[in-house]
Amino acid sequence: xxxxxxxxxxxxxxxxxxxxxxxxxxxxxxxxxxxxxxxxxxxxxxxxxxxxxxxxxxxxxxxxxxxxxxxxxxxxxxxxxxxxxxxxxxxxxxxxxxxxxxxxxxxxxxxxxxxxxxxxxxxxxxxxxxxxxxxxxxxxxxxxxxxxxxxxxxxxxxxxxxxxxxxxxxxxxxxxxxxxxxxxxxxxxxxxxxxxxxxxxxxxxxxxxxxxxxxxxxxxxxxxxxxxxxxxxxxxxxxxxxxxxxxxxxxxxxxxxxxxxxxxxxxxxxxxxxxxxxxxxxxxxxxxxxxxxxxxxxxxxxxxxxxxx
Amino acid sequence: xxxxxxxxxxxxxxxxxxxxxxxxxxxxxxxxxxxxxxxxxxxxxxxxxxxxxxxxxxxxxxxxxxxxxxxxxxxxxxxxxxxxxxxxxxxxxxxxxxxxxxxxxxxxxxxxxxxxxxxxxxxxxxxxxxxxxxxxxxxxxxxxxxxxxxxxxxxxxxxxxxxxxxxxxxxxxxxxxxxxxxxxxxxxxxxxxxxxxxxxxxxxxxxxxxxxxxx
Numbered sequence: 089x090x091x092x093x094x095x096x097x098x099x100x101x102x103x104x105x106x107x108x109x110x111x112x113x114x115x116x117x118x119x120x121x122x123x124x125x126x127x128x129x130x131x132x133x134x135x136x137x138x139x140x141x142x143x144x145x146x147x148x149x150x151x152x153x154x155x156x157x158x159x160x161x162x163x164x165x166x167x168x169x170x171x172x173x174x175x176x177x178x179x180x181x182x183x184x185x186x187x188x189x190x191x192x193x194x195x196x197x198x199x200x201x202x203x204x205x206x207x208x209x210x211x212x213x214x215x216x217x218x219x220x221x222x223x224x225x226x227x228x229x230x231x232x233x234x235x236x237x238x239x240x241x242x243x244x245x246x247x248x249x250x251x252x253x254x255x256x257x258x259x260x261x262x263x264x265x266x267x268x269x270x271x272x273x274x275x276x277x278x279x280x281x282x283x284x285x286x287x288x289x290x291x292x293x294x295x296x297x298x299x300x301x302x303x304x305x306x307x308x309x310x311x312x313x314x315x316x317x318x319x320x321x322x323x324x325x326x327x328x329x330x331x332x333x334x335x336x337x338x339x340x341x342x343x344x345x346x347x348x349x350x351x352x353x354x355x356x357x358x359x360x361x362x363x364x365x366x367x368x369x370x371x372x373x374x375x376x377x378x379x380x381x382x383x384x385x386x387x388x389x390x391x392x393x394x395x396x397x
Numbered sequence: 398x399x400x401x402x403x404x405x406x407x408x409x410x411x412x413x414x415x416x417x418x419x420x421x422x423x424x425x426x427x428x429x430x431x432x433x434x435x436x437x438x439x440x441x442x443x444x445x446x447x448x449x450x451x452x453x454x455x456x457x458x459x460x461x462x463x464x465x466x467x468x469x470x471x472x473x474x475x476x477x478x479x480x481x482x483x484x485x486x487x488x489x490x491x492x493x494x495x496x497x498x499x500x501x502x503x504x505x506x507x508x509x510x511x512x513x514x515x516x517x518x519x520x521x522x523x524x525x526x527x528x529x530x531x532x533x534x535x536x537x538x539x540x541x542x543x544x545x546x547x548x549x550x551x552x553x554x555x556x557x558x559x560x561x562x563x564x565x566x567x568x569x570x571x572x573x574x575x576x577x578x579x580x581x582x583x584x585x586x587x588x589x590x591x592x593x594x595x596x597x598x599x600x601x602x603x604x605x606x607x608x609x610x611x612x
Binding site for chain 1: 403405408409410411413414417421471474475476477
């Protein structure tokens, strides 16, 4: 019952990925028209402010029914102009399901691939990179991040070497749920990073104190994970709490857009990566990447409204 | 570093995916359920009639099969920890097999409560799915799914006068360390039921020990 593609299928998929990668110049994707994008500070490359996470949502194994459903979600994401897809070896089969979906859609050249190294074996950076690339059916990634700072001292030099060799374009680190912020800050201060990924949402705002200002100061792009606290924040708000009428002034038609626009309107945040299993939710999420965005006064108003509920 | 992870981090799948594991497993192995239930009935009848010698061997078949087919072959692709649970399940199966082959400490005994618990696991457990709003196609059956297999094992091992402490360790640990967290994170009511049965078994054994009956 384990998923194993035949050698012919794997070669065909890899060839497809190689062809796609070759056709797309190894440089920035162009920002979709009408979508709010922010520059990656280290290069100026524009990135749409709404990406896609795959923690739990894309880990469906070889279930053909669910793989097809996730491919539809991926299609909705890409059709909406989304580019960054974030995954990790920690996420079970999510990498393979993303690779499957991109292959089905012929969409290798349309994404900003954000992956992670997650192994306590500091000598296995390249090995895990190769495994991840095989799952995605690609040869390179736009961004490689050290997941949850696992053995980061060992992985960081290797990732920098790989960046120098053109195997990755950006290097970063990740954490979540407000964990490891002290160590995170030390690394941000001492290491040349292109990206950091951390938890930031309307309830979990600890990063505003030090990490977001530091990222802005050091020219590091910020990816905000857990924008909905795993979905619980949206569930709570949708149960009997109306969206404020003035939400329409900032183009918010639903709570997910309200929550996402708050996050990505922070000056230091580059991109948020909500995860979902449903096409309609993906369309709601990607809808948050459109003007108008809340200014500082509106952001305070948004926080005040949330606190009043 | 490991202690910075939370319970949810140990379950990298959604409830929908977990529920479909059983649906897909049933589709793949039907009509093996009939054989599994027959094995369970045979084990129950033997235990309840005071002829327990072959009971551990019958249970071993279920444990070894579930350890490989459900955990290692199906679930481990989604959750790295499932491989280890599967290995432990298979280990428990081989331990049960060894117990049966050695024929040590197995002699006639009847435990009505234990037989009742085993009967619940065998006959009533599959009803948990429709009763809790899940499809029949995902109902958990002895010998195919871990939950009812653990419950039947707990019940039948209560009827064995010796070796029980060793053989009860894995089923009880599974109920507390795997089933209950699974229930919490993946909305699986079967896990709460398995945890409740484990607590009942522990309570009964402790009371019996205090009252001077053998474990």
